[in-house]
Amino acid sequence: MPNSSTSPTLGVGMVGYAFMGAAHSQGWRSVGRAFDLPLSPVMAAVCGRDQAKVDAAADRLGWSATETDWRALITRDDVQLVDICSPGDSHAEIAIAALEAGKHVLCEKPLANTVAEAEAMVAAAEAARERGQIAMVGFNYRRVPALALARELVARGRIGALRHVRAVYLQDWGADPELKLVWRLRKELAGSGALGDLGAHVVDLAQHLTGELITGVSAYTETFVKERPLPDGSGVGQVTVDDAALFTGRLASGALASFEVSRFATGRKNALRIELNGSDGSLAFDLERLNELEFYDNTQPATEGGFRRILVTEPDHPFLEGWWPPGHGLGYEHTFAHQARDLVHAIAAGTQPAPSFADGLQVQRVLAAIEESAEKNAVHTPVQAAE
Numbered sequence: 341m342p343n344s345s346t347s348p349t350l351g352v353g354m355v356g357y358a359f360m361g362a363a364h365s366q367g368w369r370s371v372g373r374a375f376d377l378p379l380s381p382v383m384a385a386v387c388g389r390d391q392a393k394v395d396a397a398a399d400r401l402g403w404s405a406t407e408t409d410w411r412a413l414i415t416r417d418d419v420q421l422v423d424i425c426s427p428g429d430s431h432a433e434i435a436i437a438a439l440e441a442g443k444h445v446l447c448e449k450p451l452a453n454t455v456a457e458a459e460a461m462v463a464a465a466e467a468a469r470e471r472g473q474i475a476m477v478g479f480n481y482r483r484v485p486a487l488a489l490a491r492e493l494v495a496r497g498r499i500g501a502l503r504h505v506r507a508v509y510l511q512d513w514g515a516d517p518e519l520k521l522v523w524r525l526r527k528e529l530a531g532s533g534a535l536g537d538l539g540a541h542v543v544d545l546a547q548h549l550t551g552e553l554i555t556g557v558s559a560y561t562e563t564f565v566k567e568r569p570l571p572d573g574s575g576v577g578q579v580t581v582d583d584a585a586l587f588t589g590r591l592a593s594g595a596l597a598s599f600e601v602s603r604f605a606t607g608r609k610n611a612l613r614i615e616l617n618g619s620d621g622s623l624a625f626d627l628e629r630l631n632e633l634e635f636y637d638n639t640q641p642a643t644e645g646g647f648r649r650i651l652v653t654e655p656d657h658p659f660l661e662g663w664w665p666p667g668h669g670l671g672y673e674h675t676f677a678h679q680a681r682d683l684v685h686a687i688a689a690g691t692q693p694a695p696s697f698a699d700g701l702q703v704q705r706v707l708a709a710i711e712e713s714a715e716k717n718a719v720h721t722p723v724q725a726a727e
């Protein structure tokens with residue numbers, strides 16, 4: 341495997357070290373071993389709020405130094421890229437300050453908790469772009485090889501004129517009513533519930549795979565369990581976000597889209613499924629079988645028709661050149677190495693990688709239209725267009 345240790349370095353400083361922090365760390369640890377890179381990422385420092393816990397995380401995940409205040413992290417001389425893996429309420433403040441401090445920024449999804457915050461982040465990213473800095477939002481599923489292949493097949497016209505997008509993202513960890521009132525269930529920290537958490541991914545994917553924007557939506561949301569035990573054991577508190585969202589949308593071409601996202605789909609652990617139907621064929625993907633893409637070619641004789649399963653592990657498939665021989669599948673974690681690879685290349689070349697903060701803002705506008713529609717009992721609501 342290539343080793344980019346002779347390349348100039350790119351110091352990374354990461355905020356947050358739990359779920360996404362661990363996933364991003366895995367990406368940073370492996371990317372330079374799997375792919376030839378123009379810059380060699382160095383895991384310079386990780387930031388948490390508790391010294392003992394962040395020290396333990398740094399040891400476990402492979403970071404050289406620790407900080408307990410992100411303001412100190414973003415001014416370190418050995419950090420050129422700030423990687424934000426904290427909850428949504430902190431994204432705008434950290435990203436804007438890091439860009440103003442001259443750093444490149446990778447920010448987890450959803451970009452922000454509100455459209456106004458996302459707009460401020462785009463303004464900061466555009467100003468920073470003039471100074472040669474790069475900002476990217478972490479919609480990692482774009483870089484599942486099977487979904488990258490799906491996008492290529494759509495762009496090559498293999499499914500013809502798009503008619504339908506059908507997407508669900510289903511989990512079940514919310515179904516237990518004794519689950520504590522964690523940050524994901526509090527609007528002031530998470531912005532929204534299943535919508536911003538899971539819905540953001542399927543909205544981004546629907547638009548990314550088809551190359552079309554959602555122009556209007558009609559939505560229902562529901563909070564099934566309205567009170568939950570407080571984490572400190574001092575009683576119960578209100579759940580202030582949605583547990584599930586059901587929405588339909590129109591794409592720019594007139595294609596119709598339907599979406600369902602839930603934390604209450606018992607038995608469904610991480611079931612992101614997306615299907616596209618076009619005049620010449622269909623594509624179907626299930627994250628729980630992420631090395632596979634189903635393709636139906638409607639141009640073939642009906643007698644030989646049927647969905648076929650493409651095993652997306654060939655060296656010529658997207659991102660596969662860095663990994664294993666055909667059939668030796670990849671997993672969830674590899675998407676973070678792919679995201680890191682593309683970001684490092686973009687920083688070295690001075691080009692804007694996708695998804696940009698502007699792409700993240702556009703998803704935020706779709707989420708806002710969904711919330712507005714749901715408040716009006718599913719009244720059709722246009723998505724605010726970019727200026």
Ligand SMILES: NC(=O)c1ccc[n+]([C@@H]2O[C@H](COP(=O)([O-])OP(=O)(O)OC[C@H]3O[C@@H](n4cnc5c(N)ncnc54)[C@H](O)[C@@H]3O)[C@@H](O)[C@H]2O)c1
Pocket residue numbers: 355356357358359360361387388389410425426427428430448449450478479480537
């Ligand atoms: N791309 C994906 O597939 C995906 C999956 C899960 C979560 N996410 C996103 O990643 C972000 C983090 O989610 P998570 O699941 O990792 O949450 P988490 O609760 O597992 O971790 C959050 C981390 O942020 C830290 N943190 C919180 N406030 C902080 C502050 N002010 N300063 C420093 N550290 C702080 C916490 O200590 C913790 O380490 C969210 O925006 C979430 O939507 C993305």
